[in-house]
Amino acid sequence: MTSNSETRAGLTAGVAVAALMAVGSMTSVQLGAALATPTLESFGPMGTTWLRLAWAALLLALITRPTLFSYSRVQWRGAILLGAAMAGMTLCYFQAVIRIPLGLATAIDFLGPLGVAAFGMRRAWHAVWPVLALAGVVLLVHDGSDWTVDPVGALFALGAACGWAAYIVLMKRVGQVFEGLQGLTMSLLVAALVAAPWGLAENGGHIPLPVLGITIGLAILVPLLPYALEMMALRRMPTRAFGILMSAEPALGTLIGFVVLGQALSPAQLAGIALVVIASLGAVAGE
Template sequence: MTTQKSTTAGSPVLASLALLASQISLNAGAAVAKHLFPLVGVEGVTAYRIGFAALLMMAIFRPWRVPLTWRQAGNVAVYGSVIGLMNLLIYRAFSHIPMGIAVAIEVSGPLAVAVWTSRRPRDLAAVGLAVLGLYFLLPLHGKVDQLDPVGVAYAAGAAVCWALYIVFGKRVSVMHGGQSVAWGMTAGALFIVPLGAWTSGAVLLTPSFMAVGLAIAVMSSALPYTLEMLSMRSLSSRTFSMFSSAAPALSALAGMVLLGEHLTPTQWLAIASIVAASALTTLR
Protein backbone atom coordinates (compact mmCIF):
# COMPACT_ATOMS: atom_id res chain seq x y z
CA MET A 1 0.00 0.00 0.00
CA THR A 2 2.80 2.40 0.92
CA THR A 3 4.70 1.61 -2.24
CA GLN A 4 1.64 2.23 -4.40
CA LYS A 5 0.98 5.62 -2.79
CA SER A 6 4.59 6.62 -3.24
CA THR A 7 4.55 5.71 -6.91
CA THR A 8 1.32 7.57 -7.53
CA ALA A 9 2.53 10.64 -5.69
CA GLY A 10 5.82 10.66 -7.56
CA SER A 11 4.34 10.17 -11.02
CA PRO A 12 3.45 13.85 -11.59
CA VAL A 13 7.05 14.79 -10.76
CA LEU A 14 8.39 12.23 -13.22
CA ALA A 15 5.85 13.36 -15.80
CA SER A 16 6.96 16.97 -15.36
CA LEU A 17 10.59 15.92 -15.79
CA ALA A 18 9.62 13.97 -18.93
CA LEU A 19 7.89 17.04 -20.36
CA LEU A 20 10.89 19.22 -19.54
CA ALA A 21 13.14 16.64 -21.20
CA SER A 22 10.95 16.75 -24.31
CA GLN A 23 11.38 20.53 -24.52
CA ILE A 24 15.14 20.23 -24.05
CA SER A 25 15.33 17.56 -26.75
CA LEU A 26 13.18 19.61 -29.13
CA ASN A 27 15.32 22.73 -28.76
CA ALA A 28 18.58 20.81 -28.94
CA GLY A 29 17.33 19.26 -32.17
CA ALA A 30 16.49 22.73 -33.52
CA ALA A 31 19.99 23.96 -32.67
CA VAL A 32 21.59 20.99 -34.45
CA ALA A 33 19.30 21.58 -37.43
CA LYS A 34 20.36 25.21 -37.65
CA HIS A 35 24.02 24.14 -37.84
CA LEU A 36 23.11 21.88 -40.77
CA PHE A 37 21.30 24.57 -42.77
CA PRO A 38 24.42 25.84 -44.60
CA LEU A 39 25.37 22.28 -45.63
CA VAL A 40 22.15 20.82 -47.03
CA GLY A 41 19.74 23.76 -47.01
CA VAL A 42 16.61 24.39 -44.96
CA GLU A 43 14.44 22.21 -47.21
CA GLY A 44 16.96 19.38 -46.95
CA VAL A 45 17.02 19.50 -43.15
CA THR A 46 13.22 19.59 -43.07
CA ALA A 47 13.16 16.55 -45.36
CA TYR A 48 15.46 14.72 -42.95
CA ARG A 49 13.31 15.56 -39.95
CA ILE A 50 9.92 14.75 -41.49
CA GLY A 51 11.13 11.80 -43.57
CA PHE A 52 13.04 9.96 -40.85
CA ALA A 53 10.34 10.78 -38.26
CA ALA A 54 7.71 9.27 -40.58
CA LEU A 55 9.75 6.08 -40.95
CA LEU A 56 10.25 5.82 -37.20
CA MET A 57 6.57 6.45 -36.42
CA MET A 58 5.41 3.94 -39.03
CA ALA A 59 7.78 1.30 -37.66
CA ILE A 60 6.74 1.90 -34.05
CA PHE A 61 2.96 2.29 -34.39
CA ARG A 62 2.27 0.27 -37.61
CA PRO A 63 -0.86 2.30 -38.33
CA TRP A 64 -1.82 0.25 -41.42
CA ARG A 65 -3.28 -2.40 -39.07
CA VAL A 66 -6.40 -0.21 -38.77
CA PRO A 67 -7.66 0.90 -42.21
CA LEU A 68 -8.64 4.55 -42.69
CA THR A 69 -11.99 5.69 -43.99
CA TRP A 70 -12.02 8.11 -46.92
CA ARG A 71 -12.99 10.92 -44.58
CA GLN A 72 -10.15 10.09 -42.17
CA ALA A 73 -7.69 9.86 -45.06
CA GLY A 74 -8.67 13.34 -46.25
CA ASN A 75 -8.29 14.84 -42.78
CA VAL A 76 -4.95 13.08 -42.28
CA ALA A 77 -3.71 14.40 -45.64
CA VAL A 78 -4.44 18.00 -44.63
CA TYR A 79 -3.17 17.41 -41.08
CA GLY A 80 0.11 15.97 -42.37
CA SER A 81 0.57 18.69 -44.97
CA VAL A 82 0.17 21.31 -42.25
CA ILE A 83 2.78 19.51 -40.12
CA GLY A 84 5.25 19.49 -42.99
CA LEU A 85 4.67 23.11 -43.94
CA MET A 86 4.82 24.25 -40.30
CA ASN A 87 8.24 22.60 -39.86
CA LEU A 88 9.53 24.06 -43.12
CA LEU A 89 8.40 27.60 -42.26
CA ILE A 90 9.76 27.59 -38.71
CA TYR A 91 13.11 26.28 -39.96
CA ARG A 92 13.07 29.04 -42.56
CA ALA A 93 12.43 31.51 -39.75
CA PHE A 94 15.33 30.05 -37.73
CA SER A 95 17.63 30.75 -40.67
CA HIS A 96 16.82 34.50 -40.48
CA ILE A 97 16.01 35.34 -36.85
CA PRO A 98 16.88 33.92 -33.39
CA MET A 99 15.08 30.74 -32.34
CA GLY A 100 13.42 32.20 -29.27
CA ILE A 101 11.89 35.10 -31.20
CA ALA A 102 10.71 32.82 -34.01
CA VAL A 103 8.97 30.48 -31.55
CA ALA A 104 7.46 33.45 -29.68
CA ILE A 105 5.85 34.65 -32.91
CA GLU A 106 4.80 31.08 -33.81
CA VAL A 107 3.04 30.66 -30.46
CA SER A 108 0.60 33.40 -31.48
CA GLY A 109 -1.10 30.78 -33.67
CA PRO A 110 -2.35 28.45 -30.91
CA LEU A 111 -2.88 31.47 -28.68
CA ALA A 112 -5.25 32.93 -31.28
CA VAL A 113 -7.16 29.64 -31.46
CA ALA A 114 -7.46 29.48 -27.67
CA VAL A 115 -8.78 33.02 -27.46
CA TRP A 116 -11.10 32.64 -30.46
CA THR A 117 -12.77 29.55 -28.98
CA SER A 118 -13.20 31.12 -25.53
CA ARG A 119 -15.42 33.89 -24.22
CA ARG A 120 -13.69 34.46 -20.90
CA PRO A 121 -12.83 38.04 -19.91
CA ARG A 122 -9.42 36.81 -18.78
CA ASP A 123 -8.52 36.13 -22.40
CA LEU A 124 -8.74 39.84 -23.19
CA ALA A 125 -5.78 40.34 -20.88
CA ALA A 126 -3.97 37.52 -22.70
CA VAL A 127 -4.60 39.25 -26.03
CA GLY A 128 -3.22 42.49 -24.61
CA LEU A 129 -0.05 40.78 -23.38
CA ALA A 130 0.46 38.99 -26.69
CA VAL A 131 -0.05 42.15 -28.72
CA LEU A 132 2.37 44.02 -26.46
CA GLY A 133 5.00 41.31 -26.87
CA LEU A 134 4.58 41.14 -30.64
CA TYR A 135 4.76 44.93 -30.90
CA PHE A 136 8.26 44.92 -29.41
CA LEU A 137 9.36 41.89 -31.45
CA LEU A 138 8.13 42.81 -34.91
CA PRO A 139 10.32 45.07 -37.11
CA LEU A 140 8.22 48.19 -36.63
CA HIS A 141 10.63 50.57 -34.92
CA GLY A 142 13.54 50.95 -37.32
CA LYS A 143 16.17 50.28 -34.65
CA VAL A 144 19.64 48.83 -35.12
CA ASP A 145 18.54 45.48 -33.71
CA GLN A 146 15.55 45.33 -36.04
CA LEU A 147 14.62 41.79 -37.06
CA ASP A 148 14.76 40.52 -40.61
CA PRO A 149 11.20 40.97 -41.99
CA VAL A 150 11.58 37.80 -44.07
CA GLY A 151 12.25 35.73 -40.95
CA VAL A 152 9.30 37.33 -39.18
CA ALA A 153 7.06 36.50 -42.16
CA TYR A 154 8.16 32.86 -42.07
CA ALA A 155 7.47 32.69 -38.31
CA ALA A 156 4.03 34.24 -38.88
CA GLY A 157 3.34 31.61 -41.52
CA ALA A 158 4.34 28.91 -39.04
CA ALA A 159 1.90 30.46 -36.55
CA VAL A 160 -0.94 30.11 -39.08
CA CYS A 161 0.08 26.49 -39.68
CA TRP A 162 0.12 25.80 -35.94
CA ALA A 163 -3.43 27.16 -35.67
CA LEU A 164 -4.52 24.92 -38.57
CA TYR A 165 -2.68 22.01 -36.96
CA ILE A 166 -4.89 22.39 -33.88
CA VAL A 167 -8.08 22.59 -35.95
CA PHE A 168 -7.33 19.54 -38.09
CA GLY A 169 -5.70 17.75 -35.16
CA LYS A 170 -9.09 17.71 -33.47
CA ARG A 171 -10.58 16.05 -36.54
CA VAL A 172 -8.09 13.18 -36.41
CA SER A 173 -8.16 12.95 -32.61
CA VAL A 174 -10.82 10.21 -32.82
CA MET A 175 -8.09 7.96 -34.17
CA HIS A 176 -5.48 6.33 -31.97
CA GLY A 177 -2.82 8.91 -31.12
CA GLY A 178 0.08 6.96 -32.58
CA GLN A 179 -1.89 6.11 -35.71
CA SER A 180 -2.86 9.71 -36.45
CA VAL A 181 0.66 11.08 -35.96
CA ALA A 182 2.29 8.27 -37.95
CA TRP A 183 -0.04 8.80 -40.91
CA GLY A 184 0.26 12.57 -40.51
CA MET A 185 4.05 12.47 -40.61
CA THR A 186 3.90 10.20 -43.64
CA ALA A 187 1.52 12.56 -45.43
CA GLY A 188 3.81 15.47 -44.66
CA ALA A 189 6.83 13.52 -45.89
CA LEU A 190 5.15 12.86 -49.24
CA PHE A 191 5.63 16.48 -50.28
CA ILE A 192 8.45 17.68 -47.98
CA VAL A 193 10.94 14.93 -48.89
CA PRO A 194 10.61 15.44 -52.69
CA LEU A 195 10.90 19.19 -52.15
CA GLY A 196 14.06 18.71 -50.09
CA ALA A 197 15.51 16.29 -52.65
CA TRP A 198 14.77 18.68 -55.53
CA THR A 199 16.25 21.68 -53.67
CA SER A 200 19.31 20.09 -52.06
CA GLY A 201 20.12 17.38 -54.57
CA ALA A 202 22.52 14.48 -54.06
CA VAL A 203 24.14 16.09 -51.02
CA LEU A 204 21.25 14.68 -48.98
CA LEU A 205 22.68 11.19 -49.55
CA THR A 206 25.94 12.03 -47.76
CA PRO A 207 26.15 9.41 -44.95
CA SER A 208 27.40 11.83 -42.29
CA PHE A 209 24.64 14.32 -43.08
CA MET A 210 22.04 11.56 -43.06
CA ALA A 211 23.23 10.47 -39.60
CA VAL A 212 22.81 14.02 -38.31
CA GLY A 213 19.41 14.21 -39.99
CA LEU A 214 18.32 11.03 -38.23
CA ALA A 215 19.46 12.51 -34.91
CA ILE A 216 17.42 15.64 -35.64
CA ALA A 217 14.34 13.53 -36.37
CA VAL A 218 14.77 11.67 -33.08
CA MET A 219 15.45 14.78 -31.00
CA SER A 220 12.84 17.01 -32.64
CA SER A 221 10.00 14.57 -33.33
CA ALA A 222 10.23 10.96 -32.12
CA LEU A 223 11.63 11.50 -28.61
CA PRO A 224 9.60 14.64 -27.71
CA TYR A 225 6.38 13.00 -28.91
CA THR A 226 7.06 9.86 -26.86
CA LEU A 227 7.92 11.84 -23.72
CA GLU A 228 4.85 14.05 -24.12
CA MET A 229 2.61 10.99 -24.46
CA LEU A 230 4.08 9.60 -21.22
CA SER A 231 3.65 12.89 -19.37
CA MET A 232 0.02 13.24 -20.47
CA ARG A 233 -0.86 10.12 -18.48
CA SER A 234 -0.04 11.82 -15.18
CA LEU A 235 -0.44 15.56 -15.78
CA SER A 236 -3.67 17.47 -16.15
CA SER A 237 -4.27 19.30 -19.43
CA ARG A 238 -3.86 22.59 -17.57
CA THR A 239 -0.45 21.63 -16.19
CA PHE A 240 0.63 20.28 -19.56
CA SER A 241 -0.40 23.53 -21.26
CA MET A 242 1.38 25.61 -18.64
CA PHE A 243 4.62 23.75 -19.38
CA SER A 244 4.10 24.13 -23.13
CA SER A 245 3.49 27.87 -22.83
CA ALA A 246 7.11 28.30 -21.74
CA ALA A 247 8.35 27.11 -25.16
CA PRO A 248 9.50 30.55 -26.40
CA ALA A 249 11.58 31.17 -23.28
CA LEU A 250 13.17 27.71 -23.47
CA SER A 251 13.90 28.23 -27.18
CA ALA A 252 15.51 31.57 -26.43
CA LEU A 253 17.67 29.99 -23.73
CA ALA A 254 18.64 27.14 -26.07
CA GLY A 255 19.54 29.64 -28.79
CA MET A 256 21.69 31.60 -26.37
CA VAL A 257 23.51 28.55 -24.94
CA LEU A 258 23.86 26.42 -28.07
CA LEU A 259 24.00 29.03 -30.84
CA GLY A 260 25.19 32.21 -29.14
CA GLU A 261 21.96 34.07 -30.01
CA HIS A 262 21.95 36.84 -27.43
CA LEU A 263 18.77 38.89 -27.22
CA THR A 264 18.28 42.45 -26.05
CA PRO A 265 16.48 43.15 -22.74
CA THR A 266 13.50 44.46 -24.73
CA GLN A 267 13.30 41.21 -26.70
CA TRP A 268 13.45 39.16 -23.49
CA LEU A 269 10.61 41.24 -22.02
CA ALA A 270 8.60 40.77 -25.20
CA ILE A 271 9.07 36.99 -25.04
CA ALA A 272 8.09 37.03 -21.36
CA SER A 273 4.92 38.93 -22.27
CA ILE A 274 3.96 36.31 -24.88
CA VAL A 275 4.76 33.46 -22.46
CA ALA A 276 2.53 35.12 -19.85
CA ALA A 277 -0.26 35.50 -22.43
CA SER A 278 -0.01 31.85 -23.40
CA ALA A 279 0.02 30.74 -19.76
CA LEU A 280 -2.98 32.93 -18.96
CA THR A 281 -5.12 31.17 -21.56
CA THR A 282 -4.47 27.83 -19.85
CA LEU A 283 -5.96 28.92 -16.51
CA ARG A 284 -9.37 27.30 -16.34
Protein backbone atom coordinates in the same frame (compact mmCIF):
# COMPACT_ATOMS: atom_id res chain seq x y z
CA MET B 1 -19.53 6.88 -6.75
CA THR B 2 -16.89 9.47 -7.63
CA SER B 3 -17.36 12.86 -5.97
CA ASN B 4 -17.15 16.17 -7.82
CA SER B 5 -13.99 17.09 -5.91
CA GLU B 6 -12.31 13.84 -6.94
CA THR B 7 -13.31 14.36 -10.55
CA ARG B 8 -12.00 17.93 -10.52
CA ALA B 9 -8.75 16.78 -8.91
CA GLY B 10 -8.33 14.18 -11.62
CA LEU B 11 -8.91 16.75 -14.35
CA THR B 12 -6.45 19.15 -12.73
CA ALA B 13 -3.81 16.41 -12.53
CA GLY B 14 -4.41 15.57 -16.20
CA VAL B 15 -3.92 19.19 -17.25
CA ALA B 16 -0.74 19.42 -15.16
CA VAL B 17 0.66 16.32 -16.88
CA ALA B 18 -0.30 17.78 -20.26
CA ALA B 19 1.49 21.03 -19.39
CA LEU B 20 4.67 19.11 -18.55
CA MET B 21 4.42 17.28 -21.87
CA ALA B 22 4.07 20.61 -23.69
CA VAL B 23 7.12 22.02 -21.91
CA GLY B 24 9.09 18.91 -22.86
CA SER B 25 7.99 19.33 -26.47
CA MET B 26 9.03 22.99 -26.61
CA THR B 27 12.41 22.26 -25.05
CA SER B 28 13.04 19.51 -27.59
CA VAL B 29 12.10 21.81 -30.48
CA GLN B 30 14.44 24.60 -29.37
CA LEU B 31 17.35 22.23 -28.73
CA GLY B 32 16.71 20.59 -32.08
CA ALA B 33 16.68 23.95 -33.86
CA ALA B 34 19.94 25.02 -32.22
CA LEU B 35 21.75 21.74 -32.91
CA ALA B 36 20.51 21.61 -36.51
CA THR B 37 22.10 24.93 -37.52
CA PRO B 38 25.26 23.45 -39.11
CA THR B 39 23.24 20.90 -41.11
CA LEU B 40 20.74 23.55 -42.20
CA GLU B 41 23.58 25.69 -43.52
CA SER B 42 25.45 22.88 -45.29
CA PHE B 43 22.63 20.67 -46.61
CA GLY B 44 19.84 23.25 -46.83
CA PRO B 45 16.64 23.81 -44.82
CA MET B 46 14.31 21.94 -47.19
CA GLY B 47 16.53 18.88 -47.52
CA THR B 48 17.15 18.74 -43.79
CA THR B 49 13.46 19.18 -42.97
CA TRP B 50 12.43 16.45 -45.41
CA LEU B 51 14.95 13.96 -44.02
CA ARG B 52 13.85 14.71 -40.44
CA LEU B 53 10.22 14.08 -41.35
CA ALA B 54 11.10 10.93 -43.28
CA TRP B 55 13.20 9.47 -40.46
CA ALA B 56 10.56 10.35 -37.86
CA ALA B 57 7.84 8.68 -39.96
CA LEU B 58 9.96 5.56 -40.52
CA LEU B 59 10.98 5.19 -36.86
CA LEU B 60 7.43 5.66 -35.60
CA ALA B 61 6.01 3.31 -38.25
CA LEU B 62 8.39 0.58 -37.08
CA ILE B 63 7.09 1.06 -33.53
CA THR B 64 3.35 1.44 -34.16
CA ARG B 65 3.04 -0.76 -37.29
CA PRO B 66 0.02 1.10 -38.77
CA THR B 67 -2.66 -0.92 -40.56
CA LEU B 68 -3.05 1.24 -43.65
CA PHE B 69 -6.19 -0.44 -45.07
CA SER B 70 -8.19 -0.43 -41.85
CA TYR B 71 -8.65 3.32 -41.41
CA SER B 72 -11.90 5.14 -42.09
CA ARG B 73 -12.41 8.08 -44.43
CA VAL B 74 -12.52 10.43 -41.44
CA GLN B 75 -9.19 9.10 -40.17
CA TRP B 76 -7.52 9.39 -43.57
CA ARG B 77 -8.80 12.93 -44.05
CA GLY B 78 -7.50 13.99 -40.65
CA ALA B 79 -4.08 12.40 -41.26
CA ILE B 80 -3.72 13.96 -44.71
CA LEU B 81 -4.66 17.45 -43.50
CA LEU B 82 -2.41 17.23 -40.45
CA GLY B 83 0.48 15.87 -42.52
CA ALA B 84 0.18 18.76 -44.98
CA ALA B 85 0.11 21.25 -42.07
CA MET B 86 3.20 19.62 -40.53
CA ALA B 87 5.13 19.80 -43.78
CA GLY B 88 4.19 23.43 -44.45
CA MET B 89 4.90 24.49 -40.87
CA THR B 90 8.36 22.91 -40.67
CA LEU B 91 9.48 23.89 -44.17
CA CYS B 92 8.50 27.53 -43.57
CA TYR B 93 9.97 27.66 -40.07
CA PHE B 94 13.43 26.46 -41.03
CA GLN B 95 13.42 28.71 -44.10
CA ALA B 96 12.78 31.58 -41.67
CA VAL B 97 15.47 30.47 -39.20
CA ILE B 98 18.25 30.75 -41.79
CA ARG B 99 17.17 34.29 -42.70
CA ILE B 100 16.23 35.97 -39.40
CA PRO B 101 17.30 35.47 -35.75
CA LEU B 102 15.93 32.32 -34.10
CA GLY B 103 14.19 34.28 -31.33
CA LEU B 104 12.44 36.55 -33.81
CA ALA B 105 11.38 33.64 -36.02
CA THR B 106 9.94 31.80 -33.03
CA ALA B 107 8.16 34.94 -31.79
CA ILE B 108 6.48 35.53 -35.17
CA ASP B 109 5.67 31.83 -35.35
CA PHE B 110 3.90 32.16 -31.99
CA LEU B 111 1.18 34.25 -33.65
CA GLY B 112 -0.30 30.90 -34.75
CA PRO B 113 -1.00 29.42 -31.30
CA LEU B 114 -1.91 32.89 -30.01
CA GLY B 115 -4.65 33.06 -32.65
CA VAL B 116 -5.90 29.62 -31.60
CA ALA B 117 -5.94 30.73 -27.96
CA ALA B 118 -7.85 33.93 -28.75
CA PHE B 119 -10.38 32.10 -30.93
CA GLY B 120 -11.05 29.54 -28.21
CA MET B 121 -11.80 32.01 -25.41
CA ARG B 122 -15.04 31.22 -23.58
CA ARG B 123 -15.06 34.16 -21.15
CA ALA B 124 -14.03 37.76 -21.54
CA TRP B 125 -11.48 37.68 -18.71
CA HIS B 126 -9.61 34.84 -20.43
CA ALA B 127 -8.30 37.51 -22.82
CA VAL B 128 -5.80 38.59 -20.16
CA TRP B 129 -3.62 35.51 -20.80
CA PRO B 130 -3.09 35.97 -24.57
CA VAL B 131 -2.47 39.69 -23.99
CA LEU B 132 0.15 38.97 -21.30
CA ALA B 133 1.76 36.32 -23.49
CA LEU B 134 1.91 38.67 -26.47
CA ALA B 135 3.45 41.42 -24.31
CA GLY B 136 6.06 38.97 -23.07
CA VAL B 137 6.95 37.86 -26.59
CA VAL B 138 7.31 41.50 -27.69
CA LEU B 139 9.76 42.10 -24.83
CA LEU B 140 11.68 38.96 -25.79
CA VAL B 141 12.07 40.20 -29.36
CA HIS B 142 12.67 43.88 -28.67
CA ASP B 143 15.73 43.58 -26.42
CA GLY B 144 17.18 46.98 -27.28
CA SER B 145 19.20 45.85 -30.29
CA ASP B 146 18.57 46.95 -33.86
CA TRP B 147 17.75 44.09 -36.21
CA THR B 148 17.45 44.41 -39.97
CA VAL B 149 14.65 41.97 -40.65
CA ASP B 150 14.72 40.07 -43.94
CA PRO B 151 11.14 40.46 -45.28
CA VAL B 152 11.30 37.03 -46.95
CA GLY B 153 12.32 35.46 -43.64
CA ALA B 154 9.48 37.27 -41.86
CA LEU B 155 6.99 36.01 -44.48
CA PHE B 156 8.22 32.45 -44.03
CA ALA B 157 7.77 32.85 -40.26
CA LEU B 158 4.20 34.06 -40.83
CA GLY B 159 3.62 31.02 -43.04
CA ALA B 160 4.92 28.81 -40.24
CA ALA B 161 2.52 30.58 -37.83
CA CYS B 162 -0.45 29.72 -40.05
CA GLY B 163 0.77 26.14 -40.25
CA TRP B 164 1.21 25.97 -36.47
CA ALA B 165 -2.36 27.19 -35.88
CA ALA B 166 -3.74 24.54 -38.24
CA TYR B 167 -1.46 21.93 -36.68
CA ILE B 168 -2.81 22.53 -33.15
CA VAL B 169 -6.44 22.19 -34.21
CA LEU B 170 -5.81 19.19 -36.47
CA MET B 171 -3.52 17.41 -34.00
CA LYS B 172 -6.30 17.41 -31.41
CA ARG B 173 -8.80 16.02 -33.93
CA VAL B 174 -6.43 13.31 -35.15
CA GLY B 175 -5.63 12.36 -31.57
CA GLN B 176 -9.35 11.83 -30.95
CA VAL B 177 -10.09 9.63 -33.99
CA PHE B 178 -6.99 7.40 -33.81
CA GLU B 179 -5.78 5.15 -31.03
CA GLY B 180 -2.33 5.62 -29.52
CA LEU B 181 0.17 7.16 -31.94
CA GLN B 182 -1.34 5.64 -35.08
CA GLY B 183 -2.64 9.01 -36.25
CA LEU B 184 0.73 10.67 -35.72
CA THR B 185 2.43 7.91 -37.72
CA MET B 186 0.12 8.36 -40.68
CA SER B 187 0.39 12.16 -40.52
CA LEU B 188 4.19 12.02 -40.49
CA LEU B 189 4.16 9.69 -43.50
CA VAL B 190 2.02 12.23 -45.36
CA ALA B 191 4.26 15.10 -44.24
CA ALA B 192 7.36 13.30 -45.49
CA LEU B 193 5.71 12.69 -48.88
CA VAL B 194 4.63 16.34 -49.16
CA ALA B 195 8.11 17.62 -48.26
CA ALA B 196 9.97 15.12 -50.48
CA PRO B 197 9.85 17.09 -53.79
CA TRP B 198 11.14 20.24 -52.08
CA GLY B 199 13.89 18.39 -50.23
CA LEU B 200 15.06 16.43 -53.27
CA ALA B 201 14.98 19.49 -55.54
CA GLU B 202 17.15 21.53 -53.18
CA ASN B 203 20.09 19.12 -53.46
CA GLY B 204 19.43 17.45 -56.79
CA GLY B 205 18.63 14.15 -55.08
CA HIS B 206 22.17 13.82 -53.66
CA ILE B 207 22.24 12.92 -49.96
CA PRO B 208 25.69 12.52 -48.32
CA LEU B 209 25.95 9.58 -45.93
CA PRO B 210 27.02 11.74 -42.95
CA VAL B 211 23.84 13.79 -43.35
CA LEU B 212 21.74 10.62 -43.17
CA GLY B 213 23.28 9.76 -39.81
CA ILE B 214 23.00 13.26 -38.39
CA THR B 215 19.37 13.70 -39.39
CA ILE B 216 18.32 10.52 -37.56
CA GLY B 217 19.25 12.14 -34.26
CA LEU B 218 17.76 15.47 -35.30
CA ALA B 219 14.51 13.72 -36.27
CA ILE B 220 14.10 12.41 -32.72
CA LEU B 221 14.46 15.91 -31.27
CA VAL B 222 12.27 17.44 -34.01
CA PRO B 223 9.69 16.30 -34.99
CA LEU B 224 9.26 12.83 -33.45
CA LEU B 225 9.48 13.55 -29.71
CA PRO B 226 7.68 16.93 -29.65
CA TYR B 227 4.85 15.80 -31.95
CA ALA B 228 4.23 12.70 -29.82
CA LEU B 229 4.23 14.75 -26.62
CA GLU B 230 1.93 17.37 -28.11
CA MET B 231 -0.59 14.79 -29.33
CA MET B 232 -0.78 13.29 -25.84
CA ALA B 233 -0.99 16.76 -24.27
CA LEU B 234 -3.85 17.86 -26.54
CA ARG B 235 -5.84 14.80 -25.48
CA ARG B 236 -5.75 16.14 -21.92
CA MET B 237 -6.23 19.90 -22.35
CA PRO B 238 -8.23 22.38 -24.51
CA THR B 239 -6.60 23.91 -27.57
CA ARG B 240 -7.02 27.40 -26.02
CA ALA B 241 -4.89 26.58 -22.98
CA PHE B 242 -2.41 24.70 -25.17
CA GLY B 243 -2.10 27.69 -27.50
CA ILE B 244 -1.29 30.05 -24.63
CA LEU B 245 1.11 27.55 -23.08
CA MET B 246 3.04 27.51 -26.35
CA SER B 247 3.95 31.15 -25.65
CA ALA B 248 6.64 29.75 -23.38
CA GLU B 249 8.59 28.56 -26.44
CA PRO B 250 10.26 31.93 -27.24
CA ALA B 251 11.16 32.19 -23.55
CA LEU B 252 12.60 28.67 -23.55
CA GLY B 253 14.53 29.49 -26.70
CA THR B 254 16.00 32.57 -25.05
CA LEU B 255 16.97 30.60 -21.94
CA ILE B 256 18.52 27.79 -24.00
CA GLY B 257 20.46 30.39 -25.95
CA PHE B 258 21.78 31.76 -22.66
CA VAL B 259 22.68 28.37 -21.13
CA VAL B 260 23.95 26.55 -24.23
CA LEU B 261 25.30 29.38 -26.39
CA GLY B 262 26.18 31.94 -23.71
CA GLN B 263 23.88 34.60 -25.14
CA ALA B 264 23.26 37.30 -22.53
CA LEU B 265 19.74 38.15 -21.38
CA SER B 266 18.66 41.79 -21.27
CA PRO B 267 16.34 43.14 -18.52
CA ALA B 268 13.56 43.40 -21.11
CA GLN B 269 13.97 39.73 -22.03
CA LEU B 270 13.89 38.69 -18.37
CA ALA B 271 10.66 40.66 -17.95
CA GLY B 272 9.29 39.02 -21.10
CA ILE B 273 10.06 35.56 -19.77
CA ALA B 274 8.26 36.42 -16.52
CA LEU B 275 5.13 37.59 -18.38
CA VAL B 276 5.09 34.51 -20.60
CA VAL B 277 5.43 32.19 -17.60
CA ILE B 278 2.63 33.99 -15.75
CA ALA B 279 0.35 33.81 -18.81
CA SER B 280 1.08 30.10 -19.33
CA LEU B 281 0.51 29.21 -15.67
CA GLY B 282 -2.67 31.28 -15.58
CA ALA B 283 -4.07 29.61 -18.69
CA VAL B 284 -3.39 26.12 -17.36
CA ALA B 285 -4.63 26.87 -13.83
CA GLY B 286 -7.86 28.32 -15.24
CA GLU B 287 -8.88 24.97 -16.75
